[in-house]
Amino acid sequence: MPYDAMNGDSDETLLAAYAAGDQAAARALVQRLGPRAFGHAVRMLGDRAEAEDVAQEALLRLWRAAPGWRDGEAKVSTWLYRVVANLCIDRMRRRRGGTVDLDDIAEPADPAPGAEATLQGRAREGALQEALGALPERQRQAVVLRHLEGLSNPEIAGIMDLGVRAVESLTARGRKALEALLAGRRAELGYDDD
Amino acid sequence: MTMTDQRRKEEGALAPLFEAERRDAPMPSGDWMARMEALALAEQPAPRPEDVRSAPPRRGVASWREALRVFGGWPALAGLAAACAAGVWIGVASPQTMTTWLSTDSSTSLSAIDPASGFDYAMLGL
Numbered sequence: 123m124p125y126d127a128m129n130g131d132s133d134e135t136l137l138a139a140y141a142a143g144d145q146a147a148a149r150a151l152v153q154r155l156g157p158r159a160f161g162h163a164v165r166m167l168g169d170r171a172e173a174e175d176v177a178q179e180a181l182l183r184l185w186r187a188a189p190g191w192r193d194g195e196a197k198v199s200t201w202l203y204r205v206v207a208n209l210c211i212d213r214m215r216r217r218r219g220g221t222v223d224l225d226d227i228a229e230p231a232d233p234a235p236g237a238e239a240t241l242q243g244r245a246r247e248g249a250l251q252e253a254l255g256a257l258p259e260r261q262r263q264a265v266v267l268r269h270l271e272g273l274s275n276p277e278i279a280g281i282m283d284l285g286v287r288a289v290e291s292l293t294a295r296g297r298k299a300l301e302a303l304l305a306g307r308r309a310e311l312g313y314d315d316d
Numbered sequence: 317m318t319m320t321d322q323r324r325k326e327e328g329a330l331a332p333l334f335e336a337e338r339r340d341a342p343m344p345s346g347d348w349m350a351r352m353e354a355l356a357l358a359e360q361p362a363p364r365p366e367d368v369r370s371a372p373p374r375r376g377v378a379s380w381r382e383a384l385r386v387f388g389g390w391p392a393l394a395g396l397a398a399a400c401a402a403g404v405w406i407g408v409a410s411p412q413t414m415t416t417w418l419s420t421d422s423s424t425s426l427s428a429i430d431p432a433s434g435f436d437y438a439m440l441g442l
Contacts, residue, residue, distance in 0.1 A: 140356070140360060141361055142361075142363065143360060143361055143362055143363025144363070145357060145360070148353070148356040148357050148360050149353055149356075151356065152349065152352045152353045152356050153349075156344060156348075156349055156352045157341075157343055157344055157349075160342065160343075160344040160348070161341050161342050161343070164342040165337075165342070170342070173342070174344065174348050177344070177352075178348075178351075178352065178355070181352055181355065181356065182355060182359065185355070185356055185359035185360065186359060188361075189361055249333070250333045250334070250336075250337050251337075268323070268326075269323065269326075269327060269330075269334045269338075270334065270337055270338060270341075272323070272338065293326070294326075297326070297327070297328070297330060300330060301328075301329065301330060304330075304333070
């Protein structure tokens with residue numbers, strides 16, 4: 123079966139087909155889960171090269187877990203987000219002992235006339251990524267899952283192995299910290315007047 | 317209120333920043349995706365004819381079923397069990413009727429089974 127015909131299948135169905143040796147299912151899963159794992163790793167780590175390594179490791183673990191995967195045991199996406207986040211947190215802990223000081227991060231270049239909106243967009247992304255990097259690991263994970271991956275609080279609770287209230291508290295504290303970190307750059311990033 | 321509305325409300329002043337980041341989600345390169353596909357195929361188990369979702373039979377159960385099939389299935393096994401039980405009962409209880417029937421007295425056993433009488437032999441001059 124061509125993998126574009128498998129769009130209606132759940133991740134779990136595709137993983138069972140993968141374990142049975144269906145090559146179209148393997149391709150469909152890579153197309154579906156590869157960008158998701160990579161995107162989450164980039165947002166957690168802020169580094170594309172490291173994110174590629176982490177996402178590759180997470181996918182490799184998934185392929186090896188596929189033959190023993192039981193229906194109804196866990197959602198593939200939940201499992202994948204959890205493995206990617208844990209691998210990212212391991213890397214962050216190895217890479218640094220504490221949090222990054224926002225003052226150490228270089229200021230973005232002044233926008234050129236005529237390209238203000240584009241540069242402002244890039245500056246927003248860069249500034250957000252830098253500020254996310256300054257958050258404690260669990261707050262960063264919760265904020266990324268909620269506000270960038272667009273997951274519901276119960277889904278995040280499943281991924282982080284927490285209660286829904288704990289997730290709400292983590293994301294609230296994360297947002298408050300982000301606002302404090304970005305407070306001095308509101309005018310520059312142009313989100314005061316949105 | 318939809319989940320998106322709820323999220324926007326939570327985001328407050330940060331909403332434009334989150335919105336911009338969601339629009340431009342980081343995408344992996346084509347090379348990386350090709351490598352991931354090759355890796356997935358290299359790690360994939362060999363195709364199996366049966367449906368993967370049905371649990372494979374355990375080895376012990378499979379060999380027992382095969383042996384049962386060779387003997388002729390459950391009816392044959394029931395007959396075999398009954399014959400074994402009868403043999404054990406005869407050996408242990410040794411019933412009187414069975415002992416008599418299996419008596420080693422040759423004359424009794426011969427008269428019982430010889431179809432010719434003494435008169436027949438006399439007529440034949442034997």
